[in-house]
Amino acid sequence: MRQLPDRTLASGGGLVERRALREDEILTSEEARHLLKIGRTKLWDLTKKNMIPAYRVGEGRTSGLRYKRSELLRWLDNNKI
Numbered sequence: 001m002r003q004l005p006d007r008t009l010a011s012g013g014g015l016v017e018r019r020a021l022r023e024d025e026i027l028t029s030e031e032a033r034h035l036l037k038i039g040r041t042k043l044w045d046l047t048k049k050n051m052i053p054a055y056r057v058g059e060g061r062t063s064g065l066r067y068k069r070s071e072l073l074r075w076l077d078n079n080k081i
Contacts, residue, residue: 025069026055032067036076051075 027035033043047054053071057064 027067027069027072029065029067032072035069035072 029040029043033040036043038046043052046052047065052067052075055066055068057066
């Protein structure tokens, strides 16, 4: 995943928070695993049990899964101990 600075210059000369731009960024399974710092089996288990929201891209069982960064971060916040 490409790393970008936290702040970028807006056309008007002001600074725009990078966080707002990537809030609804769509992540692949690999990127979601890296964000959550979990393995492939754990990510699949959480997805299969509908504990974290996922979206199918394509048709059939072998279609790819995608995750929204904001939803994964919300899930983390809701499951803190």
